[in-house]
Amino acid sequence: MTDPLLQAHNVSHTYSRRNRVTPALAGVSFSLQEHEFVCVVGNSGSGKSTLLRILGGLLTPTGGHVQFAGNTVRAPQPQIGFVFQNTNLMPWRTALENVLLPLELQKSLDKHDRERASTALALVGLEAFADAYPSQLSGGMAQRVTLTRALLQSPALLLLDEPFGALDALTRERLNHELLRLCRDRKQTALMITHSIQEAVFLADRVLVLSGQPGRLQGAISVDLPRPRTLEMLTWPRAGALISEIRDCLATSAEEAMRE
Numbered sequence: 001m002t003d004p005l006l007q008a009h010n011v012s013h014t015y016s017r018r019n020r021v022t023p024a025l026a027g028v029s030f031s032l033q034e035h036e037f038v039c040v041v042g043n044s045g046s047g048k049s050t051l052l053r054i055l056g057g058l059l060t061p062t063g064g065h066v067q068f069a070g071n072t073v074r075a076p077q078p079q080i081g082f083v084f085q086n087t088n089l090m091p092w093r094t095a096l097e098n099v100l101l102p103l104e105l106q107k108s109l110d111k112h113d114r115e116r117a118s119t120a121l122a123l124v125g126l127e128a129f130a131d132a133y134p135s136q137l138s139g140g141m142a143q144r145v146t147l148t149r150a151l152l153q154s155p156a157l158l159l160l161d162e163p164f165g166a167l168d169a170l171t172r173e174r175l176n177h178e179l180l181r182l183c184r185d186r187k188q189t190a191l192m193i194t195h196s197i198q199e200a201v202f203l204a205d206r207v208l209v210l211s212g213q214p215g216r217l218q219g220a221i222s223v224d225l226p227r228p229r230t231l232e233m234l235t236w237p238r239a240g241a242l243i244s245e246i247r248d249c250l251a252t253s254a255e256e257a258m259r260e
């Protein structure tokens with residue numbers, strides 16, 4: 001096996017604000033191989049977003065450390081792309097201009113960059129909306145612009161924090177399909193947080209279960225369903241067994257936390 005792209009070593013985090021101390025994560029260790037798609041599920045408040053921000057170098061853990069491509073992560077990395085639940089689009093910029101923003105901050109744009117951005121928008125079905133402003137886009141379209149913006153930088157690792165959480169179930173299903181297709185075509189390594197166990201089983205090679213306050217890693221379940229995935233596979237007995245396994249892992253850890 002090759003060296004992992006990302007490794008979390010005993011990562012812990014405690015927030016301290018004024019007189020309030022909140023332990024958010026405790027002793028989380030795992031690794032992520034190149035080309036792997038991993039989902040993290042867990043109850044609200046189990047430290048999922050905290051973990052993602054630490055992995056991406058946006059937050060320094062109070063314990064342990066993270067290695068990315070062999071180096072300790074101490075700051076945001078250009079090789080790591082983010083998609084947050086909140087789309088963070090600039091309202092005064094068009095879809096195309098929003099997609100180009102990170103590149104623009106690095107260098108002066110040329111014709112080639114604009115072409116690449118237009119092609120990337122077309123890949124997610126937004127060619128007709130390149131000149132639209134965020135207020136003219138639906139929630140799903142805005143999230144696709146955000147995804148395009150992250151992918152345009154060809155990040156070695158894509159981190160997604162409940163990217164489709166605010167969308168209706170049908171749009172969410174469609175975007176999950178698009179995300180899978182894009183990740184497969186690009187052999188994109190990705191780690192995505194979701195509240196939905198079904199979504200995790202549909203998308204992931206492996207599901208990490210985080211639970212408790214502070215959040216601890218309770219299990220890592222390999223999803224051995226074939227690819228390309230279809231929604232129909234979620235009705236297979238094997239998918240049902242995986243969903244139960246993840247649910248049990250969450251429930252057992254919640255019971256243990258109550259007893260503590």
Ligand SMILES: Nc1ncnc2c1ncn2[C@@H]1O[C@H](COP(=O)(O)OP(=O)(O)OP(=O)(O)O)[C@@H](O)[C@H]1O
Nearest residue numbers: 015017022024042043044045046047048049050051
């Ligand atoms: N900036 C912050 N300052 C202080 N405490 C914080 C901060 N961010 C998160 N916390 C606390 O850390 C814990 C974990 O929060 P986090 O946002 O990582 O959970 P989460 O699993 O992402 O939850 P959700 O599913 O609701 O998004 C919570 O108890 C939360 O109150």
Ligand SMILES: [Mg+2]
Nearest residue numbers: 048049050161
């Ligand atoms: Mg969160």
